[in-house]
Structure formats: C-alpha cells, structure tokens
Amino acid sequence: MTTQRGLLLGWLLFLSGCASFITPDNVAITSVDEDTGYRRLHEGMVESYGDTAVMLAFSGGGTRAAALSYGVMQELRDSLMPTDDGNIRVLDEVETISSVSGGSFTSAYYGLYREKLFEDFEEDFLRLGVQQALIRQLFNPMHWIRSSFSGFDRTEMAIDYYDRKIFRGATFADLKANGPPFIDINATDLTTGLRFTFTQELFDIICTDLNEFSVARAVTASSAVPVAFPTVVLKNHADECEVSETKEWRLLEEIEAQSETEAQREIINNLKSLRNTQERPYIHLVDGGIADNLGLRAMIDRFEGAGRTRFGTDQFRASVPKNLVIILVNAQVKPDLLIEQTAAKPSVGSTMSAFTSAQMNRYNQETLDKLRRGLEEFEEFTAANGKEVNVYFSEVSFDAVKETEANRLLNSLPTSLELEDTQVDKLIAAGRLLLRHEPQFQRFKENNSVTIIPSAPSSDALCVTFESASCSKHFAQ
DSSP: OHHHHHHHHHHHHHHHHHOOOOOOOOOBOSSOOTTSSSOSSSTTTTTTOOSEEEEEEEOOOHHHHHHHHHHHHHHHHTEEEEETTEEEEGGGGEEEEEEETHHHHHHHHHHHHGGGHHHHHIIIIITTOHHHHHHHHHTOHHHHHHHHHHOOOHHHHHHHHHHHHTSTTOBHHHHHHHOSSEEEEEEEETTTOOEEEOOHHHHHHTTBOGGGSBHHHHHHHHHOOTTTSOOEEEEOOGGGSOOTTSHHHHHHHHHHHHOOSHHHHHHHHHHHGGGOTTTOSEEEEEOGGGTOTTSOHHHHTTTSTHHHHHHTSHHHHTTOOSEEEEEEEEOOOOOOOOGGGOSSOOOHHHHHHHHHHHHHHHHHHHHHHHHHHHHHHHHHHHHHTTOOOEEEEEEEEGGGOOSHHHHHHHHTOOSSSOOOHHHHHHHHHHHHHHHHTOHHHHHHHHHTTOEEOTTSOOHHHHHGGGTOSOOGGGGOO
16 A cells, blocks of 8 residues: 555656646737726616615635535525515625635625525535545546646646536626626735735736636635645736726826825735736736635725725715625634643644634734724715715624534534535524624614514524524524
8 A cells, every 4th residue: 555655646746747737718808998897886786786785705714614604695585674665685785795715606606696506506515525526536547647748737627627516617707797796706816915806907907808717717716725726827918908098007006196004005016016927927826815814805995095985986976875784704713722731842733723823813803903994984984975874794703602512613614625514504504693693783684674584494493403402592792
C-alpha cells in the first residue's frame, strides 16, 4: 500500500510539472455600453423598490453556510406582509443578495432558478456529496491524463462539475434575464486583496463581457480556498476598450478626489491597476472570504462613500423604501479550541486554527462596525433629503443559540462541501428559528403586520430536529 501511494504521489507530481494551463475564456469587448450587461441600476432594478427593500448577505462556510442561508430563505418565503394589493411574501421584497464562498451557491441558485430553490437545491447541492464527488474525480486516471496536457486542474474540474450538476451551463445573461434581486457574487483579487464582485461595472474596467461568463466559474472563484484550489484566472483585456468617459469611472475619480483615508486611496489605486495590462495581463481570483467573509462589503459600499453617492441620485431618491431590512446570515463557527485546558504547547494545526479564527473575528467585527456606521449615515442622509427610512439590521448567527448542546453542535460543523443529512436538517431549522426570533426582524414583522403562513413548520416542530420538544427560547436573542 505504501508503495502504491508513493507511485501515485510521484505520478501526480510528474503531471503537475508538465501540465500546461487553460487559456482564460472571458470574452473581450471593444467598447462599453452602459445600457447593457449585468448592472445593478438597469432594466427595472430601481423601479422594483416598493415600501420595503430587503438586502441579504450570505457569509462563507461551505455547505454549512449554504444550508443556513437556505433555511433563512425558507423563512422569508413563508413570511407574509399585507399591502394595498394583498399579501406578499417578504422574500419577494429582496432587492439584492451579496454572497461569498459557500453562501454563493445559495444566492446564485436562487438568482437563476427562483422557486426551484425550494424544490431542487437540497438534492442539487446540499445533499449531493460534492466533496466526495470532487475527490473521486481527482483520483480518476482520466483526470490525470486530461490535466497533464490541458491544464485541467482541480479548479477547472470543480467548475466543470458545478456547471454540469448544479448550474447547468448558466451564464450571467441568464441572471440578467431574471431581473431582481441582484446577485453580488464576490471573490478576492489575489494580487491586491481587493474584493472582486462579478458585475458588468467591474468587468467594464477589464473590457470583458460578463453576459458570456459562466455562473459556475464565478461561484468557483468565490469559493476557491487558496492552496486547496488553484486560482480562477481572467485575461485582462483593458487595452481593448476605453472607460474614461463612463459613469462608473468618473465616479471612481470623484471618490478618489474626495478620499480622506489611505485605505480609501489604496482601494481606488487597486481598482485602477486593473487598467494596466502590462503589469497585470492576468487577474487571479480566489475565495471571496479572504476579502470579506461576511459578504457585507459590497453592501457597505452602497452606504459609505460611493454608496451614498449612488443612493443620493435622483434615480434612487424617487423610490427610497419606507423599510430597509438587512439580514446577515453569518455561518461563522467558534469551536472549542481547548488549548487553554493544558500546559502542553498546541500543535501546528491548533495554532493555525486559533490564529486564523482570531484574525477572522477581528476583521468581521470591523466589517460589522462599518456597516452600522454606514446605516446611521444613510438614515441621516435620507432624513436630510426629506425621506424617512426605517432601518432594520438582523444578524443570523450561532452566537444567538443559547442552548449549550445545540450551540456546541452547530459550532463544531466543518467548513466543507459535504455534510451529513442530519447536519443539513439542523442547519436549515437553525436558519429558520434564528431569523424568526431575531429581535430586529421581529420588530419589522410587528411594525408591518407580518405573519407566518399556516403551512409553515412551527417553532416546536423545528425544534424536533434538535431532539427537543421546545427549544425556541434557546434561539431567541
């Protein structure tokens, strides 16, 4: 057995040494048409605002994040709000979903297939056993042969699998055809650490047609954990079109002129660096959780700096909603590290885990603080412009689970692309229970007479998943 493993390792190393690379296939454009492409303020996106606008952010965390956000989507579907035209679902008021990593599977699937999310997503992804399927393909000799001559690496293998099994060849043209909600799929520019969001506005900078781009490739970039998965690569076509007169580029320069901090200027410089094809002929993308593990930064941009500028336009002012509901689905875990229970020095793995968790917690807290400041500024800005907006910010996270055993169980779930069915069941139930009992969402429901449809599972029924007759009080914050 040891000899076989040695031969296998040697063969894989040989193939990796002689492999070529797949030429990026993002399609170049020679001019920018600001009336086409997958853009936020385009074809009814703004006009879709009613009295209520709901914005969702799905964090990273593999299948754990996908299942938790799926439970939240179920709860929004089953929450009814009365209007002059009859009852509508809170889900139908969702204006945007911003996601990273595992959360991007849920957001992209809903963006493409809408109600089929509730019919097919569990079979198509949550219970599919994606991780084992990818591992089986990785050790398939046909994959070794293909990779040795074409550069068909682990990332390309994942893209191919997701494209066939989950997203069925869909492109951003399909997302655009569906209209709102707008789906922000976020990756990270490996060179600069900049959040890279798959929108036509950003693709204009590198003169690329996002309509032709595969949704599976974008989701793979959003979830491509460094080292485990090689980067998703884009060819930089920035020398093939001019952007200096576009609204987005002029806005970028306006923000640069008004920048007050070095951090803001660095972000602008990193964006502008995408125009330099000599220094940056290729763009390498990795997991969006590196730049923003909560999926909130794209949303923050809409409330700070550039965001306030956009929200302050006549386009938005004409339809500012009465209620702005922001729901963060945060699948971050805080497992018991146990390193302080002994004088023995922790292992390398335990040390790295503790270090990564501390860094992630600190950055996530900074992100939350920025969002809250941005929301306060937005409320002040809209009030000064004669528009009163009721803002509700809800965070769905395991921190709110007060029952010790349920908390420990949820926080012990791995960041992987495969979970047991019982674990998926618990995560879906947790998503529903946590949102249902979250104080800000409860306040929104009370102020707007939102009710749960009779056919929705009760809190007690959801608690059965946790082997408890009545656990709802443990999910109340």
